[in-house]
Amino acid sequence: MEKIRSQTPSQKTERFSPREQLMLTGLMMQSVMTLIDVSMFNVAVPTIQDEFGLPVDTVSLVVAIRYLPRLGLMPIYGVIGDRLGKKRTYLVGLIIFLIGSLIGLFSPTLTWLVVGRFFQGMGDASLPLSMALITDAFAKERRGRALGVWNSAAPAGSMIGPVLGGFLIEAFGWKSIFIVVIAGSTIAWFSIHRLVPTPPRNASEQSNFDWTGATGLMILATSFLMATTTSSVVPFGSLLNYVFWAFTAFGLLILIVNAKRNPTPLISFDEAKNPRLILPAIAVNFRMIAHTGTGFLLVLYLTNVFGKSPSAVGTFILFYSLSVMIGVPLGGMLADRWISRKAGSFGLSILAAGMLWLWLLQPQSRYLNLLPGMILGGLGAGLCLVSFTKEAVASLGEEKVGLASGIYNMLRFTGASISTPILGLILADAYENHAGAEFVPEPYRFGFQILTITTVVGILIAALIPSPPSVAKSDAKESP
Numbered sequence: 001m002e003k004i005r006s007q008t009p010s011q012k013t014e015r016f017s018p019r020e021q022l023m024l025t026g027l028m029m030q031s032v033m034t035l036i037d038v039s040m041f042n043v044a045v046p047t048i049q050d051e052f053g054l055p056v057d058t059v060s061l062v063v064a065i066r067y068l069p070r071l072g073l074m075p076i077y078g079v080i081g082d083r084l085g086k087k088r089t090y091l092v093g094l095i096i097f098l099i100g101s102l103i104g105l106f107s108p109t110l111t112w113l114v115v116g117r118f119f120q121g122m123g124d125a126s127l128p129l130s131m132a133l134i135t136d137a138f139a140k141e142r143r144g145r146a147l148g149v150w151n152s153a154a155p156a157g158s159m160i161g162p163v164l165g166g167f168l169i170e171a172f173g174w175k176s177i178f179i180v181v182i183a184g185s186t187i188a189w190f191s192i193h194r195l196v197p198t199p200p201r202n203a204s205e206q207s208n209f210d211w212t213g214a215t216g217l218m219i220l221a222t223s224f225l226m227a228t229t230t231s232s233v234v235p236f237g238s239l240l241n242y243v244f245w246a247f248t249a250f251g252l253l254i255l256i257v258n259a260k261r262n263p264t265p266l267i268s269f270d271e272a273k274n275p276r277l278i279l280p281a282i283a284v285n286f287r288m289i290a291h292t293g294t295g296f297l298l299v300l301y302l303t304n305v306f307g308k309s310p311s312a313v314g315t316f317i318l319f320y321s322l323s324v325m326i327g328v329p330l331g332g333m334l335a336d337r338w339i340s341r342k343a344g345s346f347g348l349s350i351l352a353a354g355m356l357w358l359w360l361l362q363p364q365s366r367y368l369n370l371l372p373g374m375i376l377g378g379l380g381a382g383l384c385l386v387s388f389t390k391e392a393v394a395s396l397g398e399e400k401v402g403l404a405s406g407i408y409n410m411l412r413f414t415g416a417s418i419s420t421p422i423l424g425l426i427l428a429d430a431y432e433n434h435a436g437a438e439f440v441p442e443p444y445r446f447g448f449q450i451l452t453i454t455t456v457v458g459i460l461i462a463a464l465i466p467s468p469p470s471v472a473k474s475d476a477k478e479s480p
Contacts, residue, residue, distance in 0.1 A: 016142075016146070016149075020137070020138070020146070022195045023133075023137065023195055023196050023197065024134070024146065024149055024150060025191070025195065026188075026191040026192045026194070026195035026196045027130040027133060027134065027150060027192065027196060028149070028150055028153035029153075029184070029187065029188035029191050029192070030094060030127065030130070030185060030188040030189075030192065031127065031130060031150065031151075031153040031157065032153045032156055032157040032160070032184070032188075033157065033181060033184040033185045033188055034097075034124060034127060034157065035153075035156075035157030035158045035161060036157040036158075036160055036161040036164065036165075036180065036181065036184065037101070037120070037161070037177070037181045038066075038157075038158070038161065039157065039158045039160075039161030039162045039165065039295070039317075039321065040161045040162070040164060040165030040168070040169075040177040040180070040181075041063070041117075041165070041177065042063070042162070042165075042295050042296065042299050043161075043162050043165040043166050043169065043299060043310050043313055043314045043317070044165060044169050044174040044177060044310070045059055045062075045063060045296075045299055045300070046299065046300065046303045046304075046310070047169055047174045047310060048062065048113075048174055051174070052110050054110075055428055055431075056300070056424050056427045056428050056431060057421070057424040057425050057427070057428035058233070058424075059424070060296070060420040060421050060423065060424025060425075060427075061229060061230060061233070061421055061424070062110070062113070062114060062117070063296065063420045064225075064229045064417055064418075064419075064420050064421050065114050065117050065118055065121070065229075066117040066118070066120050066121040066124070067121055067225070067413055067416055067417035068118060068121060068222065068225050068226070068229070068417065069118060069121045069122045069125060069222070070121045070122075070124055070125040070409075070410075070413050070417075071125075071221035071222075071224075071225060071410045071413060071414055071417065072217050072218035072219075072220070072221030072222050072410070073122060073125035073126075073218070074125045074128055074405075074406040074407075074409045074410040074413070075217060075266065075267065075403060075406035075407050075410055076125075076214045076217065076218070076266070076406070077089055077090075077093060077125050077126045077128070077129060077406060078128060078129065078132065078403045078404070078405055078406025078407070079210070079214075079266055079403050079406065081126075081129045081132060082132075082400065082401070082403060085198065086129045086132050086133050086136070087129075087133065087192070087196050087197075087198050088198070089126060089129060090126045090127075090129040090130065090133070090192065091189060091192060091193060092126070093122075093123045093124070093125060093126025093127070093129075094123060094126065094185060094188065094189050094192070095123070095189070096119060096122050096123035096126075097119070097120050097122075097123025097124055097126075097185060098123070098182060098185050098186065098189070099119050099123070100116045100117065100118065100119025100120035100121070100122065100123060101116065101120060101178050101181045101182045101185065102116075102178075102182060103115055103116030103119060104116030104117060104120070104175070104178045105175055105178035105179065105182065107175070116178075127409075128405040128406055128408070128409040129405070130150060131147065131150070131389060131393055131405045132393070132401045132404075132405045133196060134146050134147055134150055135147075135393050135394065135401045135405075136401060137197070140394075141336070143390060143394075144332050144333075144335040144336035144386060144387075144390050145332050145333070145336060147332060147335070147386050147389055147390055147393075148328060148329045148331060148332015148333065148335065148386045149329065149332070151328045151329075151331075151332065151382075151385055151386055151389065152325055152328040152329045152332075156325055158320075158321035158324060158325070159318055159321035159322050159324075159325055161314075161321075162313070162314030162315070162317040162318055162321065163311075163314045163315050163318055164180065164314070165177050165310070165314055166309070166310040166311035166312070166313060166314025166315065167310075167311050167314070168180070169310040169311075170309065170310050170311050210258070210262055210264060210265050210266040212254065212258045212262065213254075213255060213258045213259075213262065213265050213266030213267060214266055215254065216251050216252075216253075216254030216255040216258060217251065217255060217266060217267065218251070219247055219248075219250060219251030219254065220248055220251030220252050220254075220255060221251070221410065222251075223244050223245070223247035223248040223250075223251055224244075224248045224251075224414075225414075225417050225418075226244045227241055227244035227245050227248060228417075228418050228421065228422075229417060229418060229421040230244075230421075255267060259272075266403075267403075267407065271396060271400075271403070271404075271407065274395055274396065275464070275465065275466050276391055276392070276394075276395035276465070276466060276468070277392050277395040277396060277404055277407060277408065278411075279461060279462070279464055279465045279466075280340060280344065280387075280388040280389075280391045280392040280395075280408065280462075280465055281388075281392055281407065281408045281410075281411035281412060282411060282458075282461050283344055283348070283384075283388055283458050283461040283462040283465070284344075284384070284385065284388040284389070284392075284408075284411075284412045284415075284458075285411050285412055285414055285415040285458075286348075286415060286454050286455060286457055286458030286461065287347075287348060287351065287381060287384055287385070287388075287415070287455070287458055288412055288413065288414075288415030288416045288419070289415040289416075289418070289419045289451065289454045290351055290355055290377070290381070290419075290451040290454055290455045290458075291324075291351075291377075291381045291416075292415065292416040292419040292420060293419040293420065293423050293447065293450075293451050293454075294320065294355070294358075294374075294377055294448075294451065295317070295320070296419070296420045296423055296424075297423060297444050297447045297448065297451075298313075298316075298317055298320065298370070298374070299313055299317070300427070300444065301370075301441070301444040302316060302317075302367060302370075305367075305440065305441055305444070306367045308367070316367070316370075317374075319371060319374050319375060319378070320374040320375070320377065320378045321378065322378070323374065323375045323376075323377070323378025323379045323381075323382065324378040324379070324381050324382040325382065326378075326379065326382065327347070327378060327379040327380065327381065327382020327383040327385075328382040328383075328385060328386065330382070330383055331343065331347055331382055331383040331384060331385055331386040331387060332386040334346070334347075334383065334386075334387060335386040335387040335390045338387070339465075339467050339468065340387040340388060340390065340391035340462075340465050340468075341462060341463060341464075341465040341466075341467070343383070343384070343386075343387035344384045344387045344388050344462040344465065345384075345459050345462045345463055346383060346384070347379075347380050347381070347382070347383030347384025347385070347387070348380060348384050348455055348458050348459045348462055349380070349459060350376055350377075350379055350380030350383060351376070351377055351379075351380025351381050351383075351384065351455050352380070352452060352455040352456055352459065353376050353380070354372075354373045354374065354375070354376030354377025354378070354379075354380055355373070355377060355448050355451045355452040355455055356373075356452050357372055357373030357376060357377075358370065358373035358374075358377070358445070358448040358451075359445055359448040359449045359451075359452050360445075361373070361441065361445060363440065363441050363442065363445075365441070373448075384462075388408075388462075389408070391465065391468070392404060392405075392407075392408035393405050393408060394468075422450075423447050423450070426443065426446065426447055426450065427443050427444075427447065430442070430443035430446070431443070
């Protein structure tokens, strides 16, 4: 690890060394598999909905349930990784993900499918440790490029997943998508085990884990998601919904009291008030609402309005995924040249333009007219991602990289968690009030209107991100 950090200035501008390339390859593999799984499952949504006879708001909950355990566990994985070893902790999470995938493959009922996706989410929560491993290993001047390469793996998975999933679903049924995930993740586990270096354990910190803070965070995150994403089975304003909100407040109270009394809390007031961590995380949260919501809406739009088959839907969504894949490495280069506020706002503006196009499409438009909005949206979603990630992960210093990446991704995936249930409620309301509404464009266009407004809010948040200390000092020296 130290060999990578001791590079000379001339080396920092060269291409990645063979050792660095191998490490990035190992870490990218599971990122690819995670997004292949997500995108294949999205294509399978109409098939699962038909097989189990689910209303659209309930099937949106099946999609979102995977994110339920991720939010509370992400910072916990980060802290455990900082203290017990990032690589070791990441590999444990990957095993949990594989267990969930096996449950999904052999699930005899909808309940078992939900349980499997819940376990996948528990394992998925360790994924941000990849960013922490990269941040540890690469010099500051090369970190943005390395994160850009790693982030480009995700849209590669999103590009492969819809096409592969569409053909698998038509040929072998929707459960076959889990076979690909299990095989790929098993290869990824052994690749990470062999290719990624193991940093030394910090024995002095192993006994300091804040279980009270971890418990409070789990209660807060889980209860909040239960309150906001289960409205198809637990309506807003019902007694159980109020119970979820009460537990949300209770979890927050535990965190506040613990931060005051514990000398080494899981999340301190300093971290909660750090604008270089919190503002990029909130901004990327709005990006995730639009990004996740776009995939959900497009699958139903193409299936219900245009009557496309799973393979045709997967192939068409490829254009959106390809656009994200192109945008991410470009965003990595911008992240190394521009401050996060500028690079992030630029990417979100392009994403907003794509959402606006999809919102304003005329009802009689052909399905090919979706393409400009999809391409703009994908490019924007990719361009803004690395700048927010780089800023947030570095915000707490090198000794807390795991915690920073955990908090950042917890807030980031809050958007992914609430996006599909909210859109599912909107579509369900339209279907209920207007017969045949699922077969006309209007409900989906209204969904894209919501995503347009959401992205604009993200732009406003991104504009508030402060400059890094080095840039701020440089500006101060130049001012008269």
